[in-house]
Amino acid sequence: MFDRPGPRALLPAALCLFLLMPGALRAAEPAPAPAPKGEASSEQLRDRLADRLKEDAAALKLSTKPAGAAGGAADVKTANPVDLRARRSAKPAGAASAAKSSTPWSYTGEGAPDKWGQLQPEFRQCAIGTRQSPIDLRDTIKVDQERIQFDYKPSSFSVVDNGHTIQVNVAAGNTLTIMGRRYELQQFHFHRPSEERINGRQYDMVAHLVHKDAEGRQATVAVLLERGQDQTLIQTVWNYLPLERGDTYTAPVPIDLTQLLPRDQAYFSYMGSMTTPPCSEGVLWLVLRQPVQLSSQQISVFSHLYPMNARPLQAQSGRLIKESN
Structure with a gap:
C-alpha cells in the first residue's frame, strides 16, 4: 500500500504544469519562497498557483496591447518623440496660401491693383x-x-x-x-x-x-x-x-x-x-x-x-x- 504524497511532493508537479502554459512571464519575476515545512497544505498551494496564473495572464494581456489603442499616457511614452514634434509643427493644408505677402499695395508693380x-x-x-x-x-x-x-x-x-x-x-x-x-x-x-x-x-x-x-x-x-x-x-x-x-x-x-x-x-x-x-x-x-x-x-x-x-x-x-x- 502506497503512502499518500505530502505537500512538498505535489509542488514540483504544479510548477511543471505552470511552466508549460503558453506566454508565461516567469522570467521577469522572482520564484516564490518555499513555504515552511508543515504550514501549507496542497489546497493552499493550488490556490496560490491559481492566483499567480491570473496575475500572469493580466500582465500578458497588457504587454500585447495593439499600437495606437486608447489608453492615454502609456501610449504617449512609447511614441517616437521626433514624430510627435513633426506632428505639432506640421502646417494644415492651404496654410501657405493664407500667409501674408511682404509686398505692400500700390498702384504699379508687384503691389498693383490687379494683385491687391x-x-x-x-x-x-x-x-x-x-x-x-x-x-x-x-x-x-x-x-x-x-x-x-x-x-x-x-x-x-x-x-x-x-x-x-x-x-x-x-x-x-x-x-x-x-x-x-x-x-x-x-x-x-x-x-x-x-x-x-x-x-x-x-x-x-x-x-x-x-x-x-x-x-x-x-x-x-x-x-x-x-x-x-x-x-x-x-x-x-x-x-x-x-x-x-x-x-x-x-x-x-x-x-x-x-x-x-x-x-x-x-x-x-x-x-x-x-x-x-x-x-x-x-x-x-x-x-x-x-x-x-x-x-x-x-x-x-x-x-x-x-x-x-x-x-x-x-x-x-x-x-x-x-x-x-
Whole structure:
C-alpha cells in the first residue's frame, strides 16, 4: 500500500504544469519562497498557483496591447518623440496660401491693383467682390433724388502724406444727412486722375470726402476736379503739405469745407466699395455731377508727389445708378 504524497511532493508537479502554459512571464519575476515545512497544505498551494496564473495572464494581456489603442499616457511614452514634434509643427493644408505677402499695395508693380486681392487675406474682397468701386457712371436712371444736406463749418485740420495720397483729417462736427441718416466727415483725400468716370469721361483729379454714421456705415462724396482756375481750399491744403512722406502737419489756420463743393449739388448715387484695400463693400457713393476747377499749378503740385494713384474701373455688375433730374 502506497503512502499518500505530502505537500512538498505535489509542488514540483504544479510548477511543471505552470511552466508549460503558453506566454508565461516567469522570467521577469522572482520564484516564490518555499513555504515552511508543515504550514501549507496542497489546497493552499493550488490556490496560490491559481492566483499567480491570473496575475500572469493580466500582465500578458497588457504587454500585447495593439499600437495606437486608447489608453492615454502609456501610449504617449512609447511614441517616437521626433514624430510627435513633426506632428505639432506640421502646417494644415492651404496654410501657405493664407500667409501674408511682404509686398505692400500700390498702384504699379508687384503691389498693383490687379494683385491687391492676393497680397493679404483681408484684401480678398478686392478680387472677389461684386460691388466694387470705381465704376463708369452710365446707363443711369434719372429721378428726383433728395438734396444732400451738408452741414460743414470752418474747422481745424491736419495734412498727412500717407504714402498713397494726400489726406486731410478734420475736426469733428462736419456732417451730411441723406436718406434719413446722418454721417460725419472723417477725412478727405485726392486721386489723380479721377477714379470715377461719367459716360466714359475721366477728370484731372477727384476729392473723396469720407463720412461714417453712428453704426459705422460709410458714405463717400466724390468731387470731380478739372483744370481751370485756382481752388481756394486746395491751395490752403497745399500750403501745409508735410515735407516728408509719412509725416503729419497740423495747420495753424481753419479750413472752410464749403469751399470745396460745387454750386450745383445734383449727384449720382450707387452702392459700391472703398477704392483702396481692403475694398470693403456697402459704401454709399454720392458723386457730384458738376466738377470744381483747380489750376494747372495746383495739379502739378499733386502730380509731383503722386503722378497716378487711381484704381482702374470695376464691373458695374448690373447695379442701379440714380442721377438727379
